[in-house]
Amino acid sequence: MVLTTTTTAALLCLAACASTSLAAAESPAQNSTYYNPILPGFHPDPSCIFVPERDNTFFCASSSFNAFPGIPIHASKDLQSWKLIGHVLNRREQLPRLAETNSGIWAPTLRFHDENFWLVTTLVDDDRPQADFSRWDNIIFKGKDPFDQGSWSNAVHFNFTGYDTEPFWDVDGKVYITGAHAWQVAPAIQQAEVDLDTGKVTEWQTIWNGTGGMAPEGPHLFRKDGFYYLLAAEGGTGLDHRVTMSRSKNINGPFESNPANPVLTNADTTNYFQTIGHADLFQDGNGNWWGVALSTRSGPEYINYPMGRETVMTPVSWPADEWPVFSPVKGKMSGWPMPPRASSQDLGGVGPFISENDQIDFAPGTSLPPHFTHWRFPPSPSTFTVSPPATPHTLRILPSNLNLTALNGNYAGPTGQSFVGRRQQDTLFTYRINLDFSPSALEEEAGVSALLTQNHHLDMGIVMLPASASTTSFLGSKQVTTTTTATDPSALIPQVRFRGISYVAVPAPIIAPLPAGWANQTLTLEIRASNVSHYAFSIWPAAARSEAQTVIVASNAPVSWGFTGVLLGVYCTSNGHNGTTPAYVSKWRYTGDEQFRD
Numbered sequence: 001m002v003l004t005t006t007t008t009a010a011l012l013c014l015a016a017c018a019s020t021s022l023a024a025a026e027s028p029a030q031n032s033t034y035y036n037p038i039l040p041g042f043h044p045d046p047s048c049i050f051v052p053e054r055d056n057t058f059f060c061a062s063s064s065f066n067a068f069p070g071i072p073i074h075a076s077k078d079l080q081s082w083k084l085i086g087h088v089l090n091r092r093e094q095l096p097r098l099a100e101t102n103s104g105i106w107a108p109t110l111r112f113h114d115e116n117f118w119l120v121t122t123l124v125d126d127d128r129p130q131a132d133f134s135r136w137d138n139i140i141f142k143g144k145d146p147f148d149q150g151s152w153s154n155a156v157h158f159n160f161t162g163y164d165t166e167p168f169w170d171v172d173g174k175v176y177i178t179g180a181h182a183w184q185v186a187p188a189i190q191q192a193e194v195d196l197d198t199g200k201v202t203e204w205q206t207i208w209n210g211t212g213g214m215a216p217e218g219p220h221l222f223r224k225d226g227f228y229y230l231l232a233a234e235g236g237t238g239l240d241h242r243v244t245m246s247r248s249k250n251i252n253g254p255f256e257s258n259p260a261n262p263v264l265t266n267a268d269t270t271n272y273f274q275t276i277g278h279a280d281l282f283q284d285g286n287g288n289w290w291g292v293a294l295s296t297r298s299g300p301e302y303i304n305y306p307m308g309r310e311t312v313m314t315p316v317s318w319p320a321d322e323w324p325v326f327s328p329v330k331g332k333m334s335g336w337p338m339p340p341r342a343s344s345q346d347l348g349g350v351g352p353f354i355s356e357n358d359q360i361d362f363a364p365g366t367s368l369p370p371h372f373t374h375w376r377f378p379p380s381p382s383t384f385t386v387s388p389p390a391t392p393h394t395l396r397i398l399p400s401n402l403n404l405t406a407l408n409g410n411y412a413g414p415t416g417q418s419f420v421g422r423r424q425q426d427t428l429f430t431y432r433i434n435l436d437f438s439p440s441a442l443e444e445e446a447g448v449s450a451l452l453t454q455n456h457h458l459d460m461g462i463v464m465l466p467a468s469a470s471t472t473s474f475l476g477s478k479q480v481t482t483t484t485t486a487t488d489p490s491a492l493i494p495q496v497r498f499r500g501i502s503y504v505a506v507p508a509p510i511i512a513p514l515p516a517g518w519a520n521q522t523l524t525l526e527i528r529a530s531n532v533s534h535y536a537f538s539i540w541p542a543a544a545r546s547e548a549q550t551v552i553v554a555s556n557a558p559v560s561w562g563f564t565g566v567l568l569g570v571y572c573t574s575n576g577h578n579g580t581t582p583a584y585v586s587k588w589r590y591t592g593d594e595q596f597r598d
């Protein structure tokens with residue numbers, strides 16, 4: 001079954017139907033109905049807290065890998081409408097080496113203690129088979145106010161051969177970091193005492209080996225009823241992913257495994273929500289417990305999941321002295337009563353609500369929207385200019401020498417790539433931009449991409465190539481007749497190019513000359529999820545929709561892989577050549593059309 005949420009209805013609801021949705025809140029005994037994922041799209045490894053001291057607000061952090069700004073924070077007053085309020089990693093100086101690592105930011109843990117927010121995470125180089133653990137960098141950020149992202153500190157580094165690190169404050173005043181020791185070396189949950197302001201750690205001790213699943217990781221400690229409860233993930237982040245738990249009267253262990261493990265998993269089920277694991281727990285204002293976890297909407301086939309690992313939420317019952325019981329994760333959930341529906345005015349913060357569409361016209365005096373995401377740092381402060389004086393209402397992009405693939409092995413080097421995108425957050429969507437681009441030098445290119453990683457992306461752009469490079473004289477169904485298709489096969493002409501790169505099979509490149517009359521026109525480029533498994537790449541002159549051509553309908557399997565989720569965006573590159581022609585992007589639109597939940 002397919003459930004439809006029209007995002008516009010959700011938005012209208014925020015503003016207008018607060019009163020009707022208060023029904024549930026009026027009788028506090030009434031359980032809530034809500035839908036997973038709560039943070040659709042590339043939002044893995046959630047870590048969430050409830051902070052009564054900050055106006056009863058829920059905050060969630062998620063992993064961002066090479067995305068910059070990184071480590072998004074979403075906030076909510078009602079557990080239903082989530083708003084991007086900023087990013088922990090929002091300035092290059094906080095962590096310059098994000099420019100160089102191949103995997104970027106893994107699993108953060110967000111905590112509030114003693115008037116401060118703390119975010120502990122790992123910057124990772126995990127290239128195989130010889131991962132160099134001396135390059136894994138465990139780091140601490142401290143911030144006073146997540147609504148003011150400038151309040152996050154620069155990274156404080158600490159020494160640990162592992163990842164998934166989290167801070168824990170014990171009742172006796174001691175402070176600990178718990179983390180997952182590198183599973184390639186000696187998989188285990190380890191712990192040390194830490195000075196969070198300096199990063200000084202004591203010797204690491206193994207406190208739990210898990211229940212025998214691959215890669216015990218994602219540890220979170222909770223103190224309750226005289227026990228230390230240790231939550232962990234096992235089985236790897238794929239179809240075997242599961243949440244396990246142990247407890248001890250002593251923070252150093254020994255930790256006794258829960259006989260009911262795993263406490264949460266969809267492994268060996270046919271559920272559409274798979275790979276559930278890497279959970280965190282928090283208690284709402286009524287004292288009810290909730291779990292968040294990552295999940296992949298793929299079904300057990302696990303072939304088409306371009307949105308990657310998303311954030312889901314599930315109610316948890318946790319009676320005194322007993323182990324917590326998680327509800328199984330599905331698309332439609334029933335859970336504890338929720339706080340009254342908050343109106344949008346109740347939250348500060350800069351970003352959009354999670355279900356908002358994009359209608360962005362790059363107006364003069366504005367800047368890039370907060371949910372726009374680069375791949376690592378942009379090459380220079382001038383790479384992206386909103387509304388340059390000569391071309392208002394456009395985004396000017398200067399080309400990077402590197403294209404989206406850049407250097408081998410998912411490294412880019414410090415020079416960076418000219419890309420900006422936003423997350424695919426709906427099963428079916430339409431993403432569309434207008435492009436003004438008049439290339440003149442060989443391999444100058446600008447276009448749209450569904451980008452998962454440097455080694456997994458599907459691109460459609462305008463590129464300057466010799467006439468002889470064409471693979472077809474048709475663009476979609478349209479016979480291409482250009483004035484320039486010359487007699488001279490070496491003459492450079494603007495061509496439409498679709499190409500992809502992935503570890504799984506991608507369609508052969510399509511290169512077709514721009515049809516007569518399209519050169520130097522404003523063109524519309526579109527990526528549309530035409531169904532759950534395919535993207536349609538289309539192009540037409542902005543002034544002549546009737547000329548629209550679908551260049552290819554391509555499977556999204558090549559961008560369904562690994563740890564991240566698809567970013568839909570624009571790029572401009574000289575493909576390693578000397579081109580300098582900028583691209584001008586306007587009328588940026590993203591519309592969520594449908595959300596599949598089972």
Ligand SMILES: *[C@@H]1O[C@H](CO)[C@@H](O)[C@H](O)[C@H]1NC(C)=O
Pocket residue numbers: 159160
């Ligand atoms: C980090 O810890 C490892 C193993 O405990 C040790 O060999 C190394 O010298 C430490 N590095 C620093 C910079 O303290």
Ligand SMILES: *[C@@H]1O[C@H](CO)[C@@H](O)[C@H](O)[C@H]1NC(C)=O
Pocket residue numbers: 188206207208209253
């Ligand atoms: C974890 O496993 C290692 C290796 O088998 C063992 O030496 C160690 O005692 C175990 N630690 C705990 C806390 O169970």
Ligand SMILES: *[C@@H]1O[C@H](CO)[C@@H](O)[C@H](O)[C@H]1NC(C)=O
Pocket residue numbers: 031315316317327334335336337
């Ligand atoms: C309400 O939700 C909680 C958490 O899932 C569950 O334990 C409880 O049984 C539910 N109550 C009712 C009346 O359905």
Ligand SMILES: *[C@@H]1O[C@H](CO)[C@@H](O)[C@H](O)[C@H]1NC(C)=O
Pocket residue numbers: 438440519520
């Ligand atoms: C498009 O513009 C470029 C540079 O502005 C120019 O060299 C080229 O001749 C133009 N092409 C057409 C077909 O008008």
Ligand SMILES: *[C@@H]1O[C@H](CO)[C@@H](O)[C@H](O)[C@H]1NC(C)=O
Pocket residue numbers: 530531532533534553
């Ligand atoms: C999705 O679209 C593709 C291309 O048109 C088609 O081959 C495929 O069968 C469709 N899948 C579904 C589930 O409709």
Ligand SMILES: *[C@@H]1O[C@H](CO)[C@@H](O)[C@H](O)[C@H]1NC(C)=O
Pocket residue numbers: 401402403404405406499500501575576
């Ligand atoms: C990227 O650019 C390099 C040159 O820097 C080129 O060899 C490669 O073919 C390009 N490929 C893709 C898929 O972007």
Ligand SMILES: *[C@@H]1O[C@H](CO)[C@@H](O)[C@H](O)[C@H]1NC(C)=O
Pocket residue numbers: 576577578
């Ligand atoms: C870039 O320009 C220089 C100088 O004109 C030339 O020697 C070089 O071959 C060009 N490089 C590429 C990759 O086009």
